[in-house]
Amino acid sequence: MSATxxxxxxxxAEIEASPKELLxxxxxxxxxxxxxxxxxxxxxxxxIGGFCHLYIGQxxxxxGMQAAxxxxxxxxxSYRDHGHMLACGMDPKGVMAELTGRRTGYSLGKxxxxxxxxxxxxxxxxxxxxxAQVPIGTGLAFAHRYRDNGLISLTYLGxxxxxxxxxxxxxxxxxxxxLPVVYVIENNRYGMGTAIDRASARTxxxxxxxxxxxxxxxxxxxxxxxxxxxxxxxxxxVRSGQGPLILEMLTYRYRGxxxxxxxxxxxxxxxxxxxxxxxxxxxxxxxxxxxGTDEAVLKGIEAEVRKIxxxxxxxxxxxxxxxxxxxxxxVLIDA
Amino acid sequence: MVTxxxxxxxxxxxxxxKIARWLKSEGDPVHSGDxxxxxxxxxxxxxxxxxxxxxxxxxxxxxxxxxxxxxxPIAVIAGDGEEVALPDTAPAANGHQQPAPEAPRARPxxxxxxxxxxxxxxxxxxxxxxxxxxx
Numbered sequence: 001m002s003a004t005x006x007x008x009x010x011x012x013a014e015i016e017a018s019p020k021e022l023l024x025x026x027x028x029x030x031x032x033x034x035x036x037x038x039x040x041x042x043x044x045x046x047x048i049g050g051f052c053h054l055y056i057g058q059x060x061x062x063x064g065m066q067a068a069x070x071x072x073x074x075x076x077x078s079y080r081d082h083g084h085m086l087a088c089g090m091d092p093k094g095v096m097a098e099l100t101g102r103r104t105g106y107s108l109g110k111x112x113x114x115x116x117x118x119x120x121x122x123x124x125x126x127x128x129x130x131x132a133q134v135p136i137g138t139g140l141a142f143a144h145r146y147r148d149n150g151l152i153s154l155t156y157l158g159x160x161x162x163x164x165x166x167x168x169x170x171x172x173x174x175x176x177x178x179l180p181v182v183y184v185i186e187n188n189r190y191g192m193g194t195a196i197d198r199a200s201a202r203t204x205x206x207x208x209x210x211x212x213x214x215x216x217x218x219x220x221x222x223x224x225x226x227x228x229x230x231x232x233x234x235x236x237x238v239r240s241g242q243g244p245l246i247l248e249m250l251t252y253r254y255r256g257x258x259x260x261x262x263x264x265x266x267x268x269x270x271x272x273x274x275x276x277x278x279x280x281x282x283x284x285x286x287x288x289x290x291x292g293t294d295e296a297v298l299k300g301i302e303a304e305v306r307k308i309x310x311x312x313x314x315x316x317x318x319x320x321x322x323x324x325x326x327x328x329x330x331v332l333i334d335a
Numbered sequence: 336m337v338t339x340x341x342x343x344x345x346x347x348x349x350x351x352x353k354i355a356r357w358l359k360s361e362g363d364p365v366h367s368g369d370x371x372x373x374x375x376x377x378x379x380x381x382x383x384x385x386x387x388x389x390x391x392x393x394x395x396x397x398x399x400x401x402x403x404x405x406x407x408p409i410a411v412i413a414g415d416g417e418e419v420a421l422p423d424t425a426p427a428a429n430g431h432q433q434p435a436p437e438a439p440r441a442r443p444x445x446x447x448x449x450x451x452x453x454x455x456x457x458x459x460x461x462x463x464x465x466x467x468x469x470x
Contacts, residue, residue: 037367037386044343044383045406056368254368255384260346262379268370275368 015225019291025067025224026284027301029059032083033281034309035092039082039099043259047317048099050112051128055083057254060280061186062087064227065154065247068235072149076124076137077156079114080186080253084156088121092312102319109322110330131157131164134183138170141181141244152180152238160191162205168212171244175212178243182234183209185248186221192257193265206248214244221249222278225287252278338387340410342396342403345374345381352376353401354409363391365412372398372409389414 017025036054043052055062058080066075066087077084085095090106098105098116106116114128124140127133137155144151161167162185174181185205189196196203206216215237219230227249234245252274256263285298342352353375359365370382371391392413396403403409 033367040384041343041386044345045341046344049347260378262381264379268382 015223015229017225017228019288019293021067022225022284022288022291023293023297023301025060025063025228026281026288026298027305028063028066028087029224029281029284030301030305031092031308032059032062032086034305035086035096035312036082038309038313039096040255040259042096042100042313042316048113049101051079052099052113052259053080053257054255054259055080055253057274057280058186058188058221058251059083060224060227060284061184061221061249061251062156064224065184065231067228068231069154070151070235070239072122072151073154073235074122074124074137074140074144074151075154075156076133076140077126078130078133078158078161079126079128080158081114081116081126085116085118085121085123085126088118088123090116090118090121090123092308093315096312096316097319100316100319101321102316103322103326104315104319108326108330110326131161131166133157134161134164134167134170137183138174138179138181141174141179141238142177144180145177150239152182152235154182154184156184156186158191159185159187159189159196159205160194160199162208163191163200167208171209171212171214174244175209175214178241180238180241181244182231182238183214183244183246185246186251187248188251188253190253190257190265193261193263195265204248206246209244209246214246216246216248218248218250221251222274222280222283224280224284336414337392338389338412339408340371340383340385340387340412342374342405342407342409343383344405345376345383346378349376349378349405351402351404354396354398354403355380357394357398359391361391361394365389365391385412387412 032055036056039048039052040054042048062083069075075084075088082095086092094104094106095116098107098109098111099113101109101112103109105111106118111126114126116126117124124136125133127136134155134157137153141153144153157167173179187196187205191199204218206218209216217230217234220226230247234247237245254271254275288298289295345352355373355375357372358370365371365385365388367386367388369385371385372383374381374383389412391410393411394409395411396407396409
């Protein structure tokens with residue numbers, strides 16, 4: 001099957017969505033934004049340690065894609081995973097408590113930002129090694145196919161991971177066995193501190209599956225409606241047994257790669273320009289207002305979201321740390 | 336609601352830093368995501384973004400100040416329309432155990448006189464504010 005691709009330049013076509021649906025997207029994106037801001041703040045106060053990679057600016061990708069999934073579909077991603085977890089419906093309290101290393105966190109306080117999972121919400125992590133989640137996501141798709149359960153695997157990766165060898169081994173197997181996997185490449189223009197054109201011989205990442213006959217599509221990742229529409233089509237394609245598909249999301253992160261990144265590899269003007277011209281939440285807000293939604297409704301959502309985040313932060317600070325005996329649990333050999 | 340901006344730990348090992356530059360002045364509107372200041376640490380110079388929204392009511396630690404301990408209040412943000420009455424020794428008045436280490440030292444002379452404190456007006460456009468998308 002020859003690789004086909006649909007090029008969807010940014011800003012094209014007004015995609016329709018019901019105000020109720022868009023309002024839901026707005027709320028979900030706002031929750032991620034406020035949660036991430038608070039996590040950044042708590043990191044600065046010394047309440048969160050270790051690694052912390054914020055998703056601010058990329059909210060539309062995960063919210064649009066999650067809404068395209070069916071109950072039971074599995075999700076796996078990298079270490080920039082707080083947004084994915086919230087979009088999957090995981091409890092903000094449990095996520096924040098894990099960030100602060102408390103026993104009430106999703107991994108009992110032993111995993112941290114990059115190592116949270118929820119079988120109940122079908123979220124398979126949370127992985128620190130760049131690209132490691134791609135074979136895992138492909139394996140999940142293999143399981144779905146093997147079980148013939150009608151489910152699909154959503155596998156997220158970034159512009160840095162796309163040059164990992166294991167990604168292409170996965171692509172080959174997925175295409176060969178027609179595994180129901182959608183690979184979502186979150187291209188935020190940088191692999192840590194390296195611009196994509198300095199790291200990749202070819203930057204049209206949605207083409208990366210061509211050698212294996214995997215079709216790809218490029219999407220304006222700052223437009224939640226565009227993401228959702230692409231997600232729906234991709235999910236249907238792979239669920240029907242036609243094999244894997246690649247979606248390249250053109251997105252952007254406003255903060256550094258992680259909390260300790262001074263981000264000297266890009267200008268402040270670039271960040272400001274993207275924020276002013278393409279901000280995903282602002283776009284949704286403007287559409288809602290233009291469509292007749294009352295500002296008071298949006299203010300209400302803002303208040304609701306802030307309350308959820310404040311409660312999560314408080315819970316994360318009030319919860320106790322794990323008991324020292326937990327050093328000997330959840331390890332390979334019982335001590 | 337009045338919020339204090341604290342000196343953040345920009346790395347897990349950071350204990351203190353220097354306020355290299357304030358990118359906003361007292362009275363400027365603040366939106367979440369706006370860069371407030373540049374902080375010099377032993378490793379790199381990092382930007383501090385605002386999380387809370389409102390008006391930068393007071394810069395507590397002036398630029399150029401070194402050895403500012405993590406979690407020291409460095410600025411105050413007031414919600415829209417709020418008046419903030421603050422004594423000059425804001426850190427001490429708040430009963431913090433760690434007053435700004437600079438308190439005994441004379442404050443460096445500001446190049447321009449500090450603008451008079453006034454009730455925070457609704458954010459208005461000024462030359463040094465980056466354009467925001469129209470709502």
